[in-house]
Amino acid sequence: MNIGMFSDTYIPQKNGVATALKLYKDEMEKLGHNVFLFVPKYDINYTREEKNVIEFPAVKFPFEKEQRVAIPFSWKVFKIKDLNLDIVHSHDPFSMGILAMSVSRLLNIKHIGTHHTMYEYYLHYLPPIMRPPVELTQKVVKNWCLKLDKVIAPTNNIKNTLIEYGVPSYHIEVIPTGIDISSFDNPITWDLRKEYPSIKEEDRILIFVGRLGKEKNIDFLIKVFSKVFAEEKNVKFVIIGGGPEKENLELLAQELKVKEHVIFTDAQPREKVIDAYKQSDIFIFASYTETQGLVVLEAMSAGTPVVALGKLGVYDLLSQEDAGGIMIKELNEDDFVNEILRLLRDNTLYEELSRKAKDFVKNNYSIETCVKNILDLYEREIMSGEDE
Known part of the structure; x- marks a missing residue:
């Protein structure tokens, strides 16, 4: 498979999502798949050696300098169709997640998303004047999930949380993130x-x-x-x-x-x-x-x-x-x-x-088991698209 993963964070950033993406990519490539990562440029002086990582212009998040806000407008967008992607997998609902949504619609391919982060617990990083209500944050997550073909929750507890937001149970797959x-x-x-x-x-x-x-x-x-x-x-x-x-x-x-x-x-x-x-x-x-x-x-x-x-x-x-x-x-x-x-x-x-x-x-919780379950989900969604 040719797999496109879209995320607003990736190594060398040090967080769970960045680590998980690296593990996914390495394991999927080990199994013979092609994984293309679409991520923000980490730093103007940072040069990536890793293949198939496509960087987009980005700025540092003003209230948390380690985070990046991607600007998903680049000539690279026009090259995505040449990758012959079979599936799109986004890892947040923000700038790169929005690009993933556009790519899946333009290319008419299935779009999976993983809900990695409880965003309502991170609102304190925004100044009060810019801080959205918790309910609005939950609504953004809900609307993103509903636009996906399937959403992955890492645990049953998170699945139940998404159901409380208004996401139907049948729309959610529980696949824990694995460890190498x-x-x-x-x-x-x-x-x-x-x-x-x-x-x-x-x-x-x-x-x-x-x-x-x-x-x-x-x-x-x-x-x-x-x-x-x-x-x-x-x-x-x-x-x-x-x-x-x-x-x-x-x-x-x-x-x-x-x-x-x-x-x-x-x-x-x-x-x-x-x-x-x-x-x-x-x-x-x-x-x-x-x-x-x-x-x-x-x-x-x-x-x-x-x-x-x-x-x-x-x-x-x-x-x-x-x-x-x-x-x-x-x-x-x-x-x-x-x-x-x-x-x-x-x-x-x-x-x-x-x-x-x-x-x-x-x-x-091995990464091998996790990736097998994700690939099985990809294949089911691709097959269901062919039957439609």
């Missing part, structure tokens, strides 16, 4: 203790990976860590990621008198992030916006037990039997602290959860 499990088999090359000498050999490591934004509740995790540290002194908290909240989080760590024990690494390449998971003892997570929670799956794939807030997609993961993680139902500091301490102190429980976590991801 084999990448976790490589030997560790980034030694956290060597890079950050404040982490002693005897220290246990708690880790968070993700964007440093308000919606991720990292301030809550630092407060939790300060209480854990009060009980267990040989513990460090490693925070991997960049974002607008970093300065505020550093100030909070200082106020709570744990600054020397909280390590901010900034954003790191995927290879280093995987190394960090593998050297850590517990992954802690309190975001309430995740459509699935890829970082939760990544931690589990490394055999790192998870203590996480069970909302939206994370609930769908950790509520499953033998998931290998501990789910906290509500945002309660003491509940998090108690479960973290229990894991740190109970070696039998720790080893059991570590084993279950790796098996759970391997058996249910």
Whole structure:
């Protein structure tokens, strides 16, 4: 198949959607398909080496500099018909998603979309005067979904959310985003203790990976860590990621008198992030916006037990039997602290959860399974179009 994927984010941006797209592309190409990515130009000084990535002019989003807003007007649009695309797959409803909609209609080919992001939880990045009501945001998502031939939801919880927006159940396919499990088999090359000498050999490591934004509740995790540290002194908290909240989080760590024990690494390449998971003892997570929670799956794939807030997609993961993680139902500091301490102190429980976590991801969330399900959906939609 010749597959066209359209997205407003892609590597080297560091987020779940960008990572998922790279995994999709690599796996589909491994199976012999041609995948063409249509994405914003990341930076005028950034040159891509990857084949079949078509970049469009873009500007930095004024209120979040890491994000890009594509301008989907380019001579490259006229070349798309020469690619003989069999299917179009968009990954957001905005500029590149609008282009995907136009391409599918002009070429009369099926259009699949994946709902990756709960946009209503990100409205705080807009100034109040430009901030749309939550209801309008949900309506935009609903209208986009209804114009697609099928919409993919990463979890049943997100499917139910889309149904609440007004999207019919039959219009939605649940296909979880997969993990490249084999990448976790490589030997560790980034030694956290060597890079950050404040982490002693005897220290246990708690880790968070993700964007440093308000919606991720990292301030809550630092407060939790300060209480854990009060009980267990040989513990460090490693925070991997960049974002607008970093300065505020550093100030909070200082106020709570744990600054020397909280390590901010900034954003790191995927290879280093995987190394960090593998050297850590517990992954802690309190975001309430995740459509699935890829970082939760990544931690589990490394055999790192998870203590996480069970909302939206994370609930769908950790509520499953033998998931290998501990789910906290509500945002309660003491509940998090108690479960973290229990894991740190109970070696039998720790080893059991570590084993279950790796098996759970391997058996249910491999990128191979995910891509097979997406390709099956493509083929069904293409066949249904031929029958019409």
